[in-house]
Amino acid sequence: MTLRKNIAEMAGYVPGFQPADETAWIKLNTNENPYPPSPKVAEAIMAEMGNAGENLRKYPDAASRQARAAAADLYGFDPAWLIMANGSDELLNNLIRAFAAEGEEVGYVHPSYSYYATLAEIQGARVHTFGLTEDFRIADFPERYNGKIFFLTSPNAPLGCAFDNSYIEELAQRCAGMLVVDEAYVDFSDQTALELVKNYPNVVVTRTFSKSYALAGMRLGLAVAQPEVIAALDKIRDHYHLDRLALVAATAALQDQEYLTATLAKVRQTRDYFSAELRKLGYKVIPSHANFVFASPPDGNGERVYAALYKRKILLRYFSDPLLKHGLRISIGTAEEMETTLATMAEIG
């Protein structure tokens, strides 16, 4: 077997743990939405199936026209500025394939989404990580960054902090290559970099349906960028990358903004309540603009709290990384789930 050297040597990405007995857990480890998707999604899927699934024998629309039009309408762009995807992970992958050749540099912030590094490794691209300063700016970002792509997770995961648009615009000016603003969690915050796309040909904004739209199980994402970038991404994707059910799910979800707004309000309210209560327990909590919080217990031992809650069937995300091991990333569940989590944290101290 003669694997490429970088594939033979790479470890591969390890996604958040999905327990087999899912319903036995309070599952706060992968930032899923605790509420179901819009009821219009299930209706659209049932209708699309046709009688006993008869419609599934036909290929889907390779150009995702309806979903794309729905997204373009919602965000105020021409459809040529937008591409749908099989999860935003597909876009991150294709962005690297399109812009960073073997040996070329890809940059991102550490801590953020480590899948960027895995994708770069597969491509054989080099990785350059930048730290964050105390006030959540990128440490030592050069006046002119010459990497082929820089990934900015905004709001940041796993910390939850956001970057304001004037700062993102400054980064766009300083990047010689592409600036990918990964807005996986942006619906839980108050701002978006979408407008920057209009003036900056090197800015791409990626979104996911996995968090705010509660559709992690459908695998849906989208990107907004200038038409030349979208055309490049369109060229290299799998031609039938979205199945018929995912396509109608995306359209229905995008068209039910009333439902989205109500869900977001519940999650945000629970997040703010949970953060305040955790602080009362002596935890340090980074103000969050996402559907999770990063919190550190008074003894700075994230693993201890993770293990104690795990025993009680509450699943949080612990990272052994030296920059993160003092705390935990806790997804925001229902108000009831968060009360149980708080009570358990109070009990274990």
Ligand SMILES: Cc1ncc(COP(=O)(O)O)c(C=O)c1O
């Ligand atoms: C920052 C960030 N980007 C992208 C993704 C991938 O999202 P998707 O489910 O759309 O592939 C995630 C998922 O957790 C994420 O946290």
